[in-house]
Amino acid sequence: MTIVEAGVLRLGGSSSVTVPLGQRLVELDTDYGELLERLAPERVAMEGLFAHYKHPATAIVMGHARGVLVLGAARSRIGLVEFKPAQIKVAVTGSGRASKDQMQRAVQSIFGLAEPPTPADVADALGAAVCAARRLATEAIG
Numbered sequence: 001m002t003i004v005e006a007g008v009l010r011l012g013g014s015s016s017v018t019v020p021l022g023q024r025l026v027e028l029d030t031d032y033g034e035l036l037e038r039l040a041p042e043r044v045a046m047e048g049l050f051a052h053y054k055h056p057a058t059a060i061v062m063g064h065a066r067g068v069l070v071l072g073a074a075r076s077r078i079g080l081v082e083f084k085p086a087q088i089k090v091a092v093t094g095s096g097r098a099s100k101d102q103m104q105r106a107v108q109s110i111f112g113l114a115e116p117p118t119p120a121d122v123a124d125a126l127g128a129a130v131c132a133a134r135r136l137a138t139e140a141i142g
Contacts, residue, residue, distance in 0.1 A: 001133055003111055004039060006122050021064065029068050036076045043079040044069070045132035047124060050085060081132050088124065091131040103127055 011027045012019030036044075049066055051059030073080045086096035093106045104116035104123040110130060117123045 001111065001130065003126065005035075006117060006126055008119060008121060021061065025064060025068050028065055029072060032069060032072045033076070036072060036078060041078060043081060043132060043136075044073045045128040046070075046080060046082050047088060047128050048082050048084045081135065083128060083131050085124075088127045088131045091134055092127040100124075 009028060009031050011024040011031075046066070046069065049059065049063055070080060083091075089098040089103065090096045092098070092110065093102050095102070098106070100120040100123070101116075104118070104120055107113070107123040107126045107130070108116040111126070117126060
């Protein structure tokens with residue numbers, strides 16, 4: 001496996017709190033669409049949505065963003081695979097209860113990176129890609 005590109009889409013600039021949700025979702029759709037067009041992936045791997053009981057509003061906003069991403073993949077006719085967070089952690093670290101630091105270090109090791117990927121969300125996204133690649137390899141063998 002090789003990393004082609006990894007990073008985070010930052011929406012609304014430094015004043016993202018004051019930028020309306022709809023405007024941030026439009027920006028996400030535009031930026032994501034440009035990425036899909038430029039990179040032309042065969043498949044998109046995504047972590048399933050989960051909600052921490054202390055932060056239900058965050059889960060709702062993340063649900064909006066995930067909807068934009070799912071729609072973008074479908075619009076581009078790109079396959080989508082979704083994994084539970086524990087599935088990704090097992091595929092990358094061997095433990096479904098791995099910490100953010102363990103994920104970052106495992107991804108660093110898998111890809112031979114000089115430093116752990118930051119922020120931790122990048123390691124999580126790369127972990128989803130690892131999980132998808134390993135699933136595809138298993139399906140190809142079987």
